[in-house]
Amino acid sequence: MTQSIDKPPYFNGAHYSHWKNWMMIFLQSIDYKLWDIIEDGPTIPSKRVGEILIPKERHEWSDQERKQVQLNAKALHILLCALGPNKFAKVSSCDNAKEIWDKLEVIHEGTNEVKETKIALLSLNYENFKMDPNEVIKAMFNRFSIIVNELKGFGEAIPEDKLVRKLIYSLPES
Structure with a gap:
């Protein structure tokens, strides 16, 4: 079976370490910033109100902040498209790509x-x-x-x- 360079590697639960390496390379090949999102987590646009940092409303985002949020959405989409129904069900409640990646690691590699x-x-x-x-x-x-x-x-x-x-x-x- 060959893998398309346009589609993320499919994961049904078997051979996690192989899929993990394959997915890492796939994400980096699309845009290395996608891998940064998985490693470091997404950037949440926020503003300081007095001593407190609070999330900005969407209409307050700068173009650069919107691009950062879009990167997380893209990484999230790629990961979710790569998962079979059983794996999708285990991570579908995650809010960002890093959470999905980390959860899959714990499930398949342990603590x-x-x-x-x-x-x-x-x-x-x-x-x-x-x-x-x-x-x-x-x-x-x-x-x-x-x-x-x-x-x-x-x-x-x-x-x-x-x-x-x-x-x-x-x-x-x-």
Whole structure:
């Protein structure tokens, strides 16, 4: 199955780390500011009234503020269009794109403590990785790629030179 460059990658609940990376690249390719909205949250036009900061009414927004609000709406739209009905139902009450992204992360990756545990387990799998007896190189490489890609999905990228060395050392002497 191929992916259109005009449509966001579809997510039905399977292979979250793959979808997450794919969606991040998709959003950045449309407009890097969309990714900034997901990372930092939307800018809410506001004004100071005495000591208090309150949201501005829509008719008070400047053109620049309207563009910022539009970016969140665009990111929100892209994310919602990418979700299947079950995933949509879990995030449809979110007000902005960052909330959706964060909620999907917690649902599929867990809290920070759960993420740290998963990273520790994946790191252990990486460190102990060896080619199994009677395993073909292609199958070994696929197993290795899954571990490395999952680590990358959690923000634990390993430099290419280390990956190559690890693969070479994982081969049997024969």
